[in-house]
Amino acid sequence: MKSELILTQDGSHTLFVPEIDECYHSTFGAMGESMLIFIQSGFNSCEKDNISVLEVGFGTGLNAFLTLLEAENRQKEVFYTAFELFPLAVEKAEQLNYPEMFSPDKRFFFEKLHTSAWGEEVPLTPFFKLLKINADFIVSSLPSVYDLIYFDAFSPEKQPEMWTQEIFQKIFDHCNENAILTTYCVKGNIRRSLQKTGFIVEKLPGPPGKREFLRAVKPSNSEFTEK
Ligand SMILES: C[S@@+](CC[C@H](N)C(=O)[O-])C[C@H]1O[C@@H](n2cnc3c(N)ncnc32)[C@H](O)[C@@H]1O
Numbered sequence: 001m002k003s004e005l006i007l008t009q010d011g012s013h014t015l016f017v018p019e020i021d022e023c024y025h026s027t028f029g030a031m032g033e034s035m036l037i038f039i040q041s042g043f044n045s046c047e048k049d050n051i052s053v054l055e056v057g058f059g060t061g062l063n064a065f066l067t068l069l070e071a072e073n074r075q076k077e078v079f080y081t082a083f084e085l086f087p088l089a090v091e092k093a094e095q096l097n098y099p100e101m102f103s104p105d106k107r108f109f110f111e112k113l114h115t116s117a118w119g120e121e122v123p124l125t126p127f128f129k130l131l132k133i134n135a136d137f138i139v140s141s142l143p144s145v146y147d148l149i150y151f152d153a154f155s156p157e158k159q160p161e162m163w164t165q166e167i168f169q170k171i172f173d174h175c176n177e178n179a180i181l182t183t184y185c186v187k188g189n190i191r192r193s194l195q196k197t198g199f200i201v202e203k204l205p206g207p208p209g210k211r212e213f214l215r216a217v218k219p220s221n222s223e224f225t226e227k
Contacts, residue, residue: 001086005095009208013096015060015088020158024059026184028209031062031101033184036207038063038150041215042182043070046148050077054146054171056137056162057153058082060096061113064130068109069102071127079121079129081144083137090114138162142174149175151183156190163190168197177220186212 003015003024010029017023026033043051051071055063064080071078093114099107109124116122118134133140137153138161149171153162163185171181181194186203191214194201199216206213 003088003092005092012062012098012101013060015092017154020154022154022158025062026207026209029207030060031098033207033210034062034066037182037184037213038152039066039070041204041213042148042150042180043067044074045180045215046076047178048076048147051079051148052144052146052176053078053080053148053150054142054144054174055080055082055150055152056171058084058087058132059152060088060098061093061110062096062098063150063152064113065098065106065110066102068113068125068128069106072125075127077127077129079131079144081131081133081142081146083133083135083140085134085136087118087132087134088114138167142170145174145176146171147176147179149179149181151181151185156185156187163193165193165196168193168199172197172199172218175218177218179218181216181218182214183216184210184213186210186214190214 003017005013006016008014008027008030010032012031014023014025014030099110112124118132121131123129156163191201194216201216203212
């Protein structure tokens with residue numbers, strides 16, 4: 001998939017994909033969007049000390065990088081599984097300014113996120129182990145159970161097949177109790193699909209340029225029957 005590097009309003013890069021006329025992140029600020037939706041409202045809301053993360057759409061590695069930094073800060077052990085169907089060329093990933101924006105001394109780890117082998121569990125730091133899976137998430141089975149899901153596919157308008165009840169059910173069935181799913185999408189039909197699956201869903205105030213986003217939690221001891 002061809003993509004072009006562009007600057008977003010908070011100075012961080014994103015990629016624009018002409019083929020589908022869509023960016024990987026909000027043009028109002030890629031870094032700000034990831035920090036609020038995935039780190040502050042997802043990772044930092046997880047109370048466990050060992051967190052198993054599933055990312056749907058590894059892309060630029062921004063969410064993985066911010067999670068690695070936060071895992072170090074908070075001394076939490078993270079096992080990070082990320083699916084990606086169209087991996088970025090390493091040369092393209094090296095042009096992204098995320099280390100400079102956030103933690104220049106950690107550039108080595110950002111590069112490692114991209115150069116690490118696919119399909120292998122790779123310990124990158126004492127707190128962060130990575131498993132990247134180069135496969136179509138829609139047809140893949142999930143290799144583990146998760147405490148935290150970063151649902152970061154392209155939008156439902158551009159990729160409706162990623163936002164179905166079946167996909168959410170597959171995720172729900174591989175979630176531990178109290179697992180959290182966050183996503184930038186707030187559309188009514190997506191919220192209802194998540195609810196129908198069994199998640200408790202709330203809308204939270206969004207980053208610049210976006211009024212709200214969704215956080216969903218798998219209830220403990222749920223005896224959910226509506227399907
Ligand atoms: C909105 S971008 C976000 C990527 C990433 N989270 C980031 O911060 O850069 C969506 C990502 O999902 C990937 N993707 C699209 N369809 C997929 C599929 N069927 N299975 C796995 N990944 C997919 C795209 O290639 C892209 O990297």
